[in-house]
Amino acid sequence: MGNKLKFGLLGALGYIAPRHIQAINNISADLKCVSDLDFNSAQKKEFLSKNIETLDSLEEMIKFHQKDNLDYISICTPNHLHTDQIITCLENDINVICEKPLALSVSDLDRIRKSESVSAAKVFTIMQLRFHESIIQLKQNITSQKSEEKHEVILIYATTRGSEFFSSWRGSENKSGGILFEFGIHYLDILIDIFGQVSNFNVNKLSLNQANVLIEHENAKVLIMINVLSKEKLKEMGQEEVLYRSFTINGDEFEFTGGFQDLHTKSYESILEGKGFSVEDASKSIKQISKIMDEFEKGSTYKPILNNL
Numbered sequence: 001m002g003n004k005l006k007f008g009l010l011g012a013l014g015y016i017a018p019r020h021i022q023a024i025n026n027i028s029a030d031l032k033c034v035s036d037l038d039f040n041s042a043q044k045k046e047f048l049s050k051n052i053e054t055l056d057s058l059e060e061m062i063k064f065h066q067k068d069n070l071d072y073i074s075i076c077t078p079n080h081l082h083t084d085q086i087i088t089c090l091e092n093d094i095n096v097i098c099e100k101p102l103a104l105s106v107s108d109l110d111r112i113r114k115s116e117s118v119s120a121a122k123v124f125t126i127m128q129l130r131f132h133e134s135i136i137q138l139k140q141n142i143t144s145q146k147s148e149e150k151h152e153v154i155l156i157y158a159t160t161r162g163s164e165f166f167s168s169w170r171g172s173e174n175k176s177g178g179i180l181f182e183f184g185i186h187y188l189d190i191l192i193d194i195f196g197q198v199s200n201f202n203v204n205k206l207s208l209n210q211a212n213v214l215i216e217h218e219n220a221k222v223l224i225m226i227n228v229l230s231k232e233k234l235k236e237m238g239q240e241e242v243l244y245r246s247f248t249i250n251g252d253e254f255e256f257t258g259g260f261q262d263l264h265t266k267s268y269e270s271i272l273e274g275k276g277f278s279v280e281d282a283s284k285s286i287k288q289i290s291k292i293m294d295e296f297e298k299g300s301t302y303k304p305i306l307n308n309l
């Protein structure tokens, strides 16, 4: 009991926090305290019944750590808060497991790197798609083939969100970073991992709910299509909510919509095994998204050649 790793968790009342709490339980660690903006009394009671303290801020969590020595803080807060919260943890020598994206800019990523270099603690991120069975299989297939030609790849991700999604922090590009930081980062991460660095790209469409980007990797030409459909509009049209993920590689399509249930636990297990995704690992997709967004803002990559696809 005494040797269990001790965790704190920020953003405990949000959508993704239960996956982290489940992962902390599954690795037999001890969740000692959680923080969010305002717990109601029922929520406090629920956590307290499990011997988990409810705190109002990261500062309170640091004070908790000074008495009770936390090993890790898991960060499940909105994207724009990550960098500063990570740095506060590092300054207090507490290891961090932070949801994607670690940072919304290359300069913030550098701030994290600098802080980590003088801290006794480490930062890890969640890139759970790398643990998805279909993606592991895809990587094995691609890396075992010797192909002269670049692979032709189409990646489709379609999902549904209600109006509350866009009226929350996710509806603000300053806070979420936009659709590529919010959703695209998972796909950029695995594409770079499987098909190599990006040499060229062309943005056809980039908005809060749609991304259509052609990306040339060392080993593939990839068309990424991400669509976040409106729950209300689908309802008006009498249509079902959509959730769909698929890869088409050289004409052969496979779907990987399911199989996400235990991937946060796998992420935590890999961190404990010393194989977690570091700032360096996270930096490839963050740098690439920053570049795409910079070029798009300058208007230099828009070529409406994909409109008919």
Ligand SMILES: NC(=O)c1ccc[n+]([C@@H]2O[C@H](COP(=O)([O-])OP(=O)(O)OC[C@H]3O[C@@H](n4cnc5c(N)ncnc54)[C@H](O)[C@@H]3O)[C@@H](O)[C@H]2O)c1
Binding pocket: 010, 011, 012, 013, 014, 015, 016, 017, 035, 036, 037, 038, 057, 058, 075, 076, 077, 078, 079, 081, 099, 100, 101, 126, 128, 168, 182
């Ligand atoms: N890996 C994945 O597949 C995945 C999926 C969804 C979300 N995420 C990421 O997880 C993070 C959280 O997303 P979510 O969907 O759970 O958001 P959410 O809005 O549902 O939850 C965020 C929570 O953080 C709390 N919060 C805000 N500021 C805080 C602060 N200063 N201190 C403590 N708590 C604070 C909010 O009150 C809220 O309860 C985001 O970074 C998101 O990108 C990752």
